[in-house]
Every structure is written in structure tokens, then in C-alpha cells.
Amino acid sequence: MDDSTRIEIEAAAFRAMVAHFQKRSDVQNIDVMELAGFCRNCLAKWYQSAASERGVPMDKAQAREAVYGMPYEEWKDKHQT
Numbered sequence: 001m002d003d004s005t006r007i008e009i010e011a012a013a014f015r016a017m018v019a020h021f022q023k024r025s026d027v028q029n030i031d032v033m034e035l036a037g038f039c040r041n042c043l044a045k046w047y048q049s050a051a052s053e054r055g056v057p058m059d060k061a062q063a064r065e066a067v068y069g070m071p072y073e074e075w076k077d078k079h080q081t
Contacts, residue, residue, distance in 0.1 A: 048063035
């Protein structure tokens with residue numbers, strides 16, 4: 001498999017995971033953290049770091065919005081228990 005194809009597949013898998021996390025708002029971050037060792041916030045940090053490594057300015061709030069599908073505070077108000 002060439003690098004371009006691998007990157008496309010990885011990107012598609014990432015988008016599917018983010019969509020799944022957005023759909024499953026009933027699952028709390030602590031639950032994911034206990035089972036998988038990472039949560040939505042970890043994913044947002046990795047997203048922000050990857051953007052920064054590529055010279056794309058992105059703050060924590062922007063990264064979280066990309067993962068949560070809405071501003072983090074709004075998500076917490078709607079879904080965090």
C-alpha cells in the first residue's frame with residue numbers, strides 16, 4: 001500500500017471514530033478512559049498537536065469542537081452527567 005492510500009484510509013478511520021463519538025454522547029469520557037485509556041479530550045489534544053506540527057494554528061477549544069461536533073461547554077451542558 002502506498003503512503004497516500006494509507007493516509008486516506010487512516011483519515012477515513014479517524015472520521016468514523018469521531019462520528020461514532022459524536023453519535024454516542026451517552027457514553028461519558030470517564031467510561032471511555034477507563035476502558036480504552038483515552039477519551040474525546042485526548043483525541044482533541046492529539047488533533048491539536050497534529051495541526052501544530054503542520055503549522056496550522058489551532059487552540060484547545062477549536063480542537064475540542066472538531067471532536068465533539070460543537071463547542072465543548074455546549075456538549076457538557078447537553079450530555080455530561
